Amino acid sequence: MNQLLVLFIAIPFLAFLVSLFWQNKSERAIASIVRFTKVLYIIVSLSFAVWWIWNGLQPVSYHLATLYQTDHFVFAFELFYDEVTAVFSIVGALLFFLVATFSKYYMHRDEGYKRFFNTILLFAAGYNFIILSGNFETLFIGWEIKGVCSFLLIAFYRNRYLPVKNAFKAISYYRISDVSLMLCMWMMHHLTHQNITFDKLGEAKNMAIQSGHAGMAVFIVCMMILPAAIKSAQFPFTAWLPRAMEGPTASSAIFYGSLSVHIGVFLLLRTHPFWEDMLWAKIVIIIIGATTAIVATFIARVQPTVKTQIAYSSAAQIGLMFIEVAIGWHWLVLVHFAGNAFLRTYQLLVSPSVLNYLVHHQYFHYTPPEQKPISKIKASLYMLGIKEWNLDSIMFTYLWSPFKWLGKQLQFLQSSIFIGILAFTGLALLTIGYTYQNSIPSSGGALPLIVMGIALAVILFAFSYRQSALKAWAYLLIAHMFIIAAVLLNTTHINSIEIIFYVSGILPAFLLGYYCLQKIKAIDNDISLNQYHGYVYEQETTGLLFLFAVIGMLGFPVTAAFIGIDVLFTYIESSQGALIILMGLCLLFIELSAFRILLRIFMGPHKKLNHPVAFRSS
Incomplete structure (x- = not known):
């Protein structure tokens, strides 16, 4: 049974x-x-x-x-x-x-x-x-x-x-x-x-x-x-x-x-x-x-x-x-x-x-409410309740805004030259970390922290970037390269199959997402993240494919990257608090950045007004 x-x-x-x-x-x-x-x-x-x-x-x-x-x-x-x-x-x-x-x-x-x-x-x-x-x-x-x-x-x-x-x-x-x-x-x-x-x-x-x-x-x-x-x-x-x-x-x-x-x-x-x-x-x-x-x-x-x-x-x-x-x-x-x-x-x-x-009932049985004075405490609680105790704005101000501010300070990364430099550096660190992992001191060194910090900086830039969606998508792949490199530099030995698990989910997802974004760019040459484009209205299949790319980029359970991410966590020691915090933040903002691209390009009100479009308040 x-x-x-x-x-x-x-x-x-x-x-x-x-x-x-x-x-x-x-x-x-x-x-x-x-x-x-x-x-x-x-x-x-x-x-x-x-x-x-x-x-x-x-x-x-x-x-x-x-x-x-x-x-x-x-x-x-x-x-x-x-x-x-x-x-x-x-x-x-x-x-x-x-x-x-x-x-x-x-x-x-x-x-x-x-x-x-x-x-x-x-x-x-x-x-x-x-x-x-x-x-x-x-x-x-x-x-x-x-x-x-x-x-x-x-x-x-x-x-x-x-x-x-x-x-x-x-x-x-x-x-x-x-x-x-x-x-x-x-x-x-x-x-x-x-x-x-x-x-x-x-x-x-x-x-x-x-x-x-x-x-x-x-x-x-x-x-x-x-x-x-x-x-x-x-x-x-x-x-x-x-x-x-x-x-x-x-x-x-x-x-x-x-x-x-x-x-x-x-x-x-x-x-x-x-x-x-x-x-x-x-x-x-x-x-x-x-x-x-x-x-x-x-x-x-x-x-x-x-x-x-x-x-x-x-x-x-x-x-x-x-x-x-x-x-x-x-x-x-x-x-x-x-x-x-x-x-x-x-x-x-x-x-x-x-x-x-109730709408029907009030036409026949409506009685105006009595005006009663209320105390200042009740009035204050009423206003706090109406504003939902400002919980939403407090979380935005103190949780998300600092990270968006950090990302905006990194706008110099939008240069194509920096994309090339970061991609080359990430590949070099991956090669060094994999080839010489037995000869590199592990656990506690500053190098893994620096590399993971670079990964987080790249992700925060993509999270706050408001221009080309293709660039933001490319930076997410570069960030994954730095994450793998940081883990490789942090350990003396890692099985090749575990790296393959990670890459086998991330790389195909990136290529699929890149194809979808290029297809949308060919329509009107505008895939900025300044507004909602709503292209799922006319490109539903492409939007579905990009959704698959997003969840693949995150290591969703449908790909082997899910196992790879779980395994890579084990190579960070329990005493490495700073490194695990950086990696956790990387995984947090990679998902938010990827979903942000999905929502901005494929969802929201359709930018073309040759058909009825819902009001923003609807």
């Missing part, structure tokens, strides 16, 4: 592949595939839960595959099933069926009908990867899939300004959580020197205590709490949640009302054995949850739009779940999760009907 865990992932993923062969106008066929998939998913979820209960509620684990293994590194897929997985899978199966059935009619004759259901099915596979994960590597695959699906559904109305802008905001926060989770995996590897499974996290905690590595344990816990807080829209990262509801109401219900937004709670539940004895971690989680519950409640009570009210109300409830997890009331958390997920899904799905009823 353990092997049947694979069905949870295989069913939605195979349905996703099958749905790709149908055209957008084949609504009945697509809906039938989705309905059959969701019914089968419900049957599998309930049947496995019954079998698990019948066998005494014992946790079930299954080793799916080992993709790569060396003396110092193992990349394996592990599946795990317990009471947390059972609740999340059953709730997920029921909500997927509910939303899919609703969407069959809600999305009728929409030009993105097929695209919507393709993304929903892929998200279902990613969601199951997360809830069934038995180790961090498996969880991270689902984490990445879910992030990209979220981005695609926020930007579902891709020829409008606000959905595209808010999709970039959401993916910016998501990438911070991605890098944080990668750093957690990196430090866990150095602590345990093995591919640790979730059922052995208690042993890893004892290992940290007995070996005197309390600092490593503190770092790991911080890198667990941060992505959990971001994914669940906890303070101070709450502002992205209502902005993520720019997509269709059905996707808002399944993503940001019910399942996706609770993944942070799942992460805390799954990693609880590691930090359950750390009082400071519990206090931090309780403070985050309590602050979010209070602030989000104040905001939700005064917001004028229904989606914003529901978003902040959901964040407030998740804040209470954080408190419950920290206290140890895990069954209460699971009940709370199920109740909140079903309630928010219901509220979002009926919100258009409710608004229509």
